[in-house]
Amino acid sequence: MSVRKGMRMPNGYGSIVNLGKNRRKPWGVRITIGWGDDNRQKYKYLGYFEKKTQAIEFLADYNRNPYDVDLRSMTFGEVIGQWWEKHQNKIERSTYHNYVSAMRRMDGLNGLVFKDMKVGHLQPILDAAPPSTAKVIRNILSMVYRHALANEIADKDYSKLLTIKKMERQRPISIFTKKEIDILWKNEGHVCADMLLVLLYSGMRITELLTLETKNI
Numbered sequence: 001m002s003v004r005k006g007m008r009m010p011n012g013y014g015s016i017v018n019l020g021k022n023r024r025k026p027w028g029v030r031i032t033i034g035w036g037d038d039n040r041q042k043y044k045y046l047g048y049f050e051k052k053t054q055a056i057e058f059l060a061d062y063n064r065n066p067y068d069v070d071l072r073s074m075t076f077g078e079v080i081g082q083w084w085e086k087h088q089n090k091i092e093r094s095t096y097h098n099y100v101s102a103m104r105r106m107d108g109l110n111g112l113v114f115k116d117m118k119v120g121h122l123q124p125i126l127d128a129a130p131p132s133t134a135k136v137i138r139n140i141l142s143m144v145y146r147h148a149l150a151n152e153i154a155d156k157d158y159s160k161l162l163t164i165k166k167m168e169r170q171r172p173i174s175i176f177t178k179k180e181i182d183i184l185w186k187n188e189g190h191v192c193a194d195m196l197l198v199l200l201y202s203g204m205r206i207t208e209l210l211t212l213e214t215k216n217i
Helices: 052-064 076-090 093-104 119-127 131-150 178-186 191-202 206-210
Strands: 015-018 027-035 041-049
Touching (some): 041 052, 076 093, 076 131, 093 206, 191 206
Antiparallel strands (some): 015 027
């Protein structure tokens, strides 16, 4: 059903009210969520708009596909926390630390209403991170948006529009010479020498070695 200017709203449809001329967005869209002890209606506001026509269109869209108002007012911090609560036990220990580090870079978004966020809020986070970390951030956001869409917290997946800057040309890799490796073997038994030998001959990354448990050897 469409709502025309001047048309009376049917019962249970919601209403549009003018909140005053001194507001930047004076037109409010609200729905009734119950009745008080004084027999007066209790309202929940769904949004605020600069023009009445915008409010009319919004209310019509809401009635075509009603949603849980409280879910739609969730902040980014609440949504990512809800996702993390379910996801954190499904990942490896090394991945866990990478995710935690990546999520800390998004702390500045925690107070924003999730459904109102756009690419402009998210892209600067990726741009400020090293490419490898930016990939982790985008991967996390992709899963968070899937969670949000499944629970009708958001209407669109903005993670698909995010880009990662290209990695700069790296310096030539410095390789240990045979003489240097011989020195390490001569110091076998020293913790630093032993760790370097393990890294050299196994190809493991430093973080992988540091998080390795004896039960997995």
